Amino acid sequence: MTGICEGRVAIVTGAGRGLGREHALELARQGAKVVVNDLGTTLNGVQEASGPAHDVVALIRAEGGEAVANGADVADFEQAAGLVRQAIETFGRLDVLVNNAGFVRDRMLVNTSEEEWDAVIRVHLKGHFAPLRHAAEYWRGEAKAGRTPDARVINTSSGAGLQGSVGQASYSAAKAGIAGLTLVAAHELGRYGVTVNAIAPSARTRMTEGAFAEAMAVPESGFDAMNPANVSPVVAWLASGSSAAVTGRVIEIEGGRICIEEGWNHGPAIDAGERWEAAAAGEAIEKLLVDAALPEGVYGA
Incomplete structure (x- = not known):
């Protein structure tokens, strides 16, 4: 296989199904060697007996590509370290980390349990941090040794994290956190030859087919x-390498x-040069809101 990722080594988390599966297959078609990570769980996070990562590896190999399976829990700090280590030990290097793993436990805010909140934040947000932390350590070491990487991180945020989504408070909070993590990591890791971006995909997956069934329906004909x-x-x-x-x-x-999201930016401002009185502060805010851009509507509102 040859393509724009020829010779690069990539990890894709949550790559057994849905978006991650397609990412792994496309990266392989473009010439990358892929570590296909998937814990193999149901949508609610329950471990399954089958190993979807191995199925994806088989597809890649059948098409002439190189891939290995990995079953690490990416939100476990030590297992995430092992995932990064496997890529380096198997293929001799690591060039790309695609953080994609996640699941949902949709509830209205007043019905969300502590366990549900913690589970979603753990898988999405810590599940991005842990592999990124270990990959970044490896790339920093390479840079300090005089082998400056040309490395890439692609995180997975969501419109839910950028505009909000009714019934998905925990998911929206986690995805907003991923967008913020992306901004910080891009600045901190640039000195080591690493770029960090995020995608906000809309697609039919196990996570979306229940919440947005009508919008996600397969068309009878034409472009899906x-x-x-x-x-x-x-x-x-x-x-x-083209995205450097x-x-x-x-x-x-x-x-x-394809849309480039434009996040928080400083808008209209008034500086009193002294401490505000509460009523005067309110008047100032009301004036500023006249000139401020209106936020986009929350999904599902």
């Missing part, structure tokens, strides 16, 4: 905008539409 494979070419380009000038960005992909 919700096919998760539509997202993966953007991931492959971000993983390639792009970092700290969140890119939304839905069908054939």
Whole structure:
């Protein structure tokens, strides 16, 4: 296999199904050697007997690519270290980390349990941090040894994290955290030859088919905008050497539409030069809101 990722070594987490599966297959088609990570759980986080990561590895090998399976829990700090170590020991290096693993436990805020909140935050947010932390340590060591990497991190945020989504408070909070993590990591790791970006995909997966069944339905004919494979070419380009000038960005992909998200920016401001009185502060805020951009509507509102 040859392509824009020829010779690169990539980890894709949550790659047994859905978006991660398509990312792993596309990266392999573009010439990357892939570590296919998947814990093999149900949508609610329950361990399954089958190993979907091995199925994806078999598909990649059948097409002439190179891949190995990994069953680490990416939110476990030591297992995440082992995942990074496996890539380096198997293929001699690591060039790309695609953080994709996650699941949902959708509830209205007033019905969300502590266990549900903690589980979603753990898998999405810590599950991004832990592999990134260990990959970053490896890349820093390479840079300090005079072998500056040309490395890529592609995180997975969501429109839910950027605009909010009714019934998905924990998921929205985790995905917003991932967007913030992406910005910080892009600045901190740039000195080591690493770019860090995030995608906000819209696609038919196990996580979306229940919440947005009508919007996610397969069309009878024509272009299937919700096919998760539509997202993966953007991931492959971000993983390639061609994207070296792009970092700290969140890119939304839905069908054939690509959108650069524009996050929090300083808007209209008034500086009194002294401590505000409460009533005067309120008047100032009301004036500023006249000139401020209106936030986009929350999904499901």
